[in-house]
Structures are given as C-alpha cells and as structure tokens.
Amino acid sequence: MEHNMELKHKIESILFFKGQPVSFIELSKLLEVSIEDVKKSLQELSDDHQKKGTRITYNDHECEYVTASETSDILSKLIKQEDESELSNAALETLSIVLYMGPITRSMIDFVRGVNSQFTVRNLLVRGLIEKDPTSKNSSYIASLDTIKFLGLNRVTDIPNYVEVKHSISQFIKDNSNESEK
C-alpha cells in the first residue's frame, strides 16, 4: 500500500503528524531518499497547498506544516473562546481526581473515570490547571501550584476529605485491577 503513495504525500503526512519543524536530513533518512528529492517534493507540496487552509513552509534546511495566514482571524476567535470557556463536567471531575490522587497517570485517570480522558487531560494542561509531575518517571499529572493557590490551599493535602477520598479511590483501583485486564 505504502508504495503507491507519492513521496510528497508521505512527507505531508510526516509533517502533519509531527506538528513541528522537521529537517530535510531527517526526512531523507526516514524515507530513504536524497535530500534533493525531499526539496523537490516540498516545492510541489507547497504549491499544492496554495489555496488551502493549511500551508507547507520551509527554509533551506527544515520545513513545517502550518495553518494558512488567512485563517488567523478565525483561529484567534477560537483561542479566545476556548480560553474563556467554562470547564466541562468531565474537566472538573478530572481536575478533582488529579487533586486527590496526583501524581496519577493518564491510564489511571481513565480507569477511575471509566472513560478515555485524553482530550480532557490535554485541555487541563493547556489551561495550566494541571502539569506533568517532574519527579515521576512514568508521566504522571499533578495539580499546578497556581491551581492550589487558586483554591486557597497551602498544599494539596489540605483539600477537604483528602485522606478518605484518596483511600476510597485507591481501594477501588486495587479491587478492580484484575477486571481491567479482561
């Protein structure tokens, strides 16, 4: 299947996926083609995107997939709305779990909530309400200092019923970890 795809579309896919600048060298290694071929394909790709909502930009050594400048108005509107929007129940529930259970991994949050929390966690991260715990090896989340201050607490353990809630949820995790294997 892969072989039917033109080189430029493979590059398009990689740039889209990475979402950050990628060097010509990296592309050439990954796709096992010459840097010249990469450059040629990028030129074509960039032309293809002339009137689209997204663009391919590049300089002399790297390239990136970005939104078209013509759409910046609508995107600023989107950002403003997102920043000012109320938090969903899912977001508040997840924040509560991170407060009581943090540091806690994404998969444990999912397990306790019984639904996938990928986007909810991402949203909380973007808003600075939670953050990656710098001390845990497997990426775990904790409430940000700003959140704890905002709640008027000195430390997270001062939240009402901290010990009881933490205990009950931990117990649930312990009792059910076999079920999750099914």
Next chain:
Amino acid sequence: MEHNMELKHKIESILFFKGQPVSFIELSKLLEVSIEDVKKSLQELSDDHQKKGTRITYNDHECEYVTASETSDILSKLIKQEDESELSNAALETLSIVLYMGPITRSMIDFVRGVNSQFTVRNLLVRGLIEKDPTSKNSSYIASLDTIKFLGLNRVTDIPNYVEVKHSISQFIKDNSNESEK
C-alpha cells in the same frame, strides 16, 4: 482577507489547529454557518483529501484531521507506541454491536450478547473506542472516531461488508423493536 477563504478551508485550518475531534456544533457556532453547511463542506474536504498524505475522518457528529492510512507504516516507526493489548473477543463482539447498532443502550447490548456487558463496555469506554452518544437522552453508546481511525477508515461505512451486515441486522431489528423497549 479571511473572506476570500472558502468555508471548507477554514474548517481545514481549525481541524488542523485543534488536532483532535471537533463537533459539528462547535464548527457551526464558530463559523456562524448551519450544521448542514458544515457537513457539506466536510464532504468536499474529505473528497479533496482522497489521494493526500492526510485525511478528514468523521462520524455523525464530529470530525478530525488525521494522517492517511497508507502512511501508517512510516508513522508507526516515529512513535514508541505503548503496545496496546489486543482486544478480546468479547470486546470485539461488543464493539461491532455498537458500530452497527449504535446509538445503543447497555441493556440492549446485554440482550444481544446474552450476558452482562458492564465491564466490557467500561473497557471500551476507557480505551476511547466507544463513547456516550451526546445526542441521546437515555445513555446510549456509539463508536468513537478513534475506532474508525484504528480501522484505518475515513468513515464507518467503509468497513468491509458494512452494507450486507447492516442489511441483515435491520431485518431483525424490525421484528425485535419491542425488545429494545424493555
């Protein structure tokens, strides 16, 4: 400037920017157009992307900008994906019931399978393969966009034998409509 952009390209830009599923309602509000217009543009956009390195995938209520299935080999090299455990037969069976019959309630799933599906359903929810249908009042489940992405399809109707299976099921559902009220 923005006004020169076609609606579909604005949608393209927003979907790119978000990098996660976006509901038709959100797009319609943000762009101040009808949901019908959103759907029409998405259809066009999806067709435009037929031979590209990226695709537009969607179900009945949301859409996402993703990479093309033909490039999955290259991209899988780029991520050290946690080897997600394979789906059990029970999970596959339940997922296919939700795919073809969704929105469907838990009790109807139980009825079709002849067993209590509480944990299987919860597992599928945790993995993000099914989700609560945002439009139904009694909590019903539908297949998520993630399922469609894992199947490498643009939309659910691209499943092999989809039409035949859907047809045979609809014959039974008609006779069985009383049961679903239970």
Next chain:
Amino acid sequence: MTSVFAVQTKVFEGPLTLLLEMIEKRKLHINEISLAQVTNDFLDFVGMLEHKDLEKLTEFISIASTLILIKSKSLLPHLDLADEEKTEVEDLELRLKLLQIFRGAAKDIKEIFGNTILYSRLQTSKKPCVKFLPTDQITTIKMKWYADQLLQNLPKTDKKPQKRVSRTITLEEMMNKVINRVRQHMSISFKTLSGEHKEKKNVIIGFLAILELVKMGNVDANQSERFEDIMIESRNPSIPSYGT
C-alpha cells in the same frame, strides 16, 4: 460427552455464545430443529456449572428453560405453547441469529483493526502552559463534590448477587426430586409428580428429567397407551425392591 468436555475447557461468555457454538459445531442452521438437537448438550453443560456465580447461572437457566420448551415440543407434537412461550422461542432464535451476525462482523473488524491507523497530530498548535486560565468553578467545595460523585458512581464489583435467581427449578433439582419420589413410592405416576406444579414449564422440566433418568438407567418409565399416565419405577439396585 466428549463435546461437552471440549466446550467446558473454554471460558464461555454466556449461554447464547455457548448455544451458538454448539449449533455451529454441528454445522446446523439456527431453527427449532437444531435447537432441540443441542438441548441435551446444553443441559449437560448447565448441570456442570458451579453454583457460586448465581448471576451467571441464572442467565444459563433462563436459556435452558426455553430450550426445554423447544425440546418438549419436538417430543410431544401435541403440546401447544402459550403465546408468551412462542415469543420466547422466537426471541431465542432471533438473538442467536443476531449474535451470529455480530460474531462474523467482529471477525471482519479483527482483521483490519490496528493495521493501518490514521494518526492524530502528535502535537497540537497550541502549546500547553504559558498561562493559567482558571474559572470560578474551581473551588474546594466543588472539587470535593466531584470526588464524592465519582466515588458514588464507581461500579460495584463485590456486590453479592441478589436473591433474584430465576424461580424456575433447575434441572438438577428436578432430577433429585424425581429420584427421591421414586425412592419413596417406588412407583409413581407422572401425573402425581407434575400435579405439584402449576407452571407448564415445570411439568416439562419434570418430564425431561424423567427422560434423562431413563437414559441414565436410574428409573423405568412405562406408558401403557398413548396419552395414558406414565408410571415411573426405580431401577436403582441399591434400593430394596418390594416390587410386584
């Protein structure tokens, strides 16, 4: 009997799956005839089920009782099923056919699942965490409320199965009852035995239990003429026979 052991080694999701596999193993279509054919195998399996998991057992017994209806009808052509019983039989066929379709669909899905994934963007345009954007929804009271809600809604796994086990008598219980009655009276008429039950289903279970016992050589059943009462006698050598 080997077929039963073959299926027993597998973990069965439920009675429908078991029944469907029994039918598929014999390469039969789903209909009353095939269901009557696999009834004995199914009952054998249910007989071996542990009583620990009451919920599971109930699921099996409710299907078993429908099968017994079907089997009885195939043995007693004169038996008229009530409307409700007819629906029960039709429902079972329907559910089996639906499940068969979905098991096929699940295989199709398994073939392609995860082979060529459509990936989301690894990184969105929005970089996390340069700003702090709280709302006034974030209060300690609210956070505790959400935690309490969560705890309340966690699925309970350790709950003891309620006393909602089907009131239908299990086959095994019925067999024991027949054996005991035969032991006591040495010879008992089917009418006497079934007269204790009002529900037709229980009469049928009784009847099938007798057939089972006859098959196993524990009792003799005699019917002098069609539609006459059936006489049941113990054949167990351990029971002293004062017989005629």
